[in-house]
Amino acid sequence: xxxxxxxxxxxxxxxxxxxxxxxxxxxxxxxxxxxxxxxxxxxxxxxxxxxxxxxxxxxxxxxxxxxxxxxxxxxxxxxxxxxxxxxxxxxxxxxxxxxxxxxxxxxxxxxxxxxxxxxxxxxxxxxxxxxxxxxxxxxxxxxxxxxxxxxxxxxxxxxxxxxxxxxxxxxxxxxxxxxxxxxxxxxxxxxxxxxxxxxxxxxxxxxxxxxxxxxxxxxxxxxxxxxxxxxxxxxxxxxxxxxxxxxxxxxxxxxxxxxxxxxxxxxxxxxxxxxxxxxxxxxxxxxxxxxxxxxxxxxxxxxxxxxxxxxxxxxxxxxxxxxxxxxxxx
Ligand SMILES: Cc1cc2nc3c(=O)[nH]c(=O)nc-3n(C[C@H](O)[C@H](O)[C@H](O)COP(=O)(O)OP(=O)(O)OC[C@H]3O[C@@H](n4cnc5c(N)ncnc54)[C@H](O)[C@@H]3O)c2cc1C
Numbered sequence: 453x454x455x456x457x458x459x460x461x462x463x464x465x466x467x468x469x470x471x472x473x474x475x476x477x478x479x480x481x482x483x484x485x486x487x488x489x490x491x492x493x494x495x496x497x498x499x500x501x502x503x504x505x506x507x508x509x510x511x512x513x514x515x516x517x518x519x520x521x522x523x524x525x526x527x528x529x530x531x532x533x534x535x536x537x538x539x540x541x542x543x544x545x546x547x548x549x550x551x552x553x554x555x556x557x558x559x560x561x562x563x564x565x566x567x568x569x570x571x572x573x574x575x576x577x578x579x580x581x582x583x584x585x586x587x588x589x590x591x592x593x594x595x596x597x598x599x600x601x602x603x604x605x606x607x608x609x610x611x612x613x614x615x616x617x618x619x620x621x622x623x624x625x626x627x628x629x630x631x632x633x634x635x636x637x638x639x640x641x642x643x644x645x646x647x648x649x650x651x652x653x654x655x656x657x658x659x660x661x662x663x664x665x666x667x668x669x670x671x672x673x674x675x676x677x678x679x680x681x682x683x684x685x686x687x688x689x690x691x692x693x694x695x696x697x698x699x700x701x702x703x704x705x706x707x708x709x710x711x712x713x714x715x716x717x718x719x720x721x722x723x724x725x726x727x728x729x730x731x732x733x734x735x736x737x738x739x740x741x742x743x744x745x746x747x748x749x750x751x752x753x754x755x756x757x758x759x760x761x762x763x764x765x766x767x768x769x770x771x772x773x774x775x776x777x778x779x780x781x782x
Contacts, residue, residue, distance in 0.1 A: 487527025520589030558588030575654030
């Protein structure tokens with residue numbers, strides 16, 4: 453793709469200090485440990501670097517794919533030779549705002565966010581301490597566990613909107629969070645830069661105790677010793693994916709190196725040499741079998757990127773509160 457090659461050349465010239473890996477295998481950047489090379493993977497130092505990178509790509513009519521901690525993505529073995537990925541791993545600023553809310557950049561891990569809240573005597577993020585994702589990925593997916601979801605804690609989110617190269621601040625309501633869903637999933641071109649989390653006052657020791665309890669539960673129930681992308685399927689209405697998969701007799705069922713975890717049927721694990729095709733074929737087999745067994749259609753929770761994945765950097769306009777940049781006041 454000529455445009456992408458031109459963009460990479462310009463980015464190298466314009467941003468000489470940028471960490472830019474070319475033809476980088478994605479197996480090293482996701483919790484599944486699966487995935488071939490992506491044409492470029494960049495990790496800007498800060499929000500300014502990230503927005504500059506987006507601007508340079510946009511000049512070539514390209515949009516980046518955004519990577520958080522890679523704990524909810526299946527990358528294709530064939531690689532993504534036409535894709536430019538931006539990792540948020542270096543966007544890790546986090547601090548208390550004067551009014552007591554927490555500001556956290558997209559690359560802050562959810563476990564660090566939960567610990568920071570605990571250290572500051574703030575309760576409401578205990579559920580997130582064992583979720584291995586980042587703030588950006590967590591907000592994109594409205595991550596949740598043990599009855600809590602990020603939507604219950606986040607007050608506002610700042611995004612860089614690629615089609616306009618403008619920044620917006622969205623209120624919690626505007627983020628339209630649902631079960632493992634958000635406005636950002638439906639609106640192509642949203643790069644989450646940061647979130648503000650408003651929590652209740654609590655006792656640090658009680659908060660820590662709750663976090664220890666939930667993490668012990670996680671270790672007991674989940675196959676944390678094997679690579680995976682967490683729950684393979686969303687919870688269907690009125691039931692649990694793991695129970696349905698178990699009832700369909702699929703616990704331990706394997707396709708190549710991909711297996712329905714023996715410990716928790718809701719997880720598809722990589723037993724060592726799984727390919728993305730193994731995982732995909734296994735997921736489809738699970739869907740078919742569960743449908744035949746209980747007439748429930750399971751919907752994947754992880755993001756499955758096909759080998760011919762392309763990004764659209766445009767989408768419908770929505771009224772948003774503009775922070776700065778662009779031209780119109782909404
Ligand atoms: C062992 C294990 C346990 C898990 N347990 C849970 C759990 O209890 N609850 C739960 O909800 N999930 C769980 N997950 C899944 C996963 O951790 C969450 O979905 C998490 O929120 C994903 O965050 P991430 O940073 O890894 O996102 P990624 O996997 O990197 O990305 C996920 C999606 O978000 C997009 N994205 C990431 N960052 C940004 C950004 N800054 N701006 C725009 N888009 C972005 C990506 O493009 C992608 O589409 C688990 C996963 C594992 C491996």
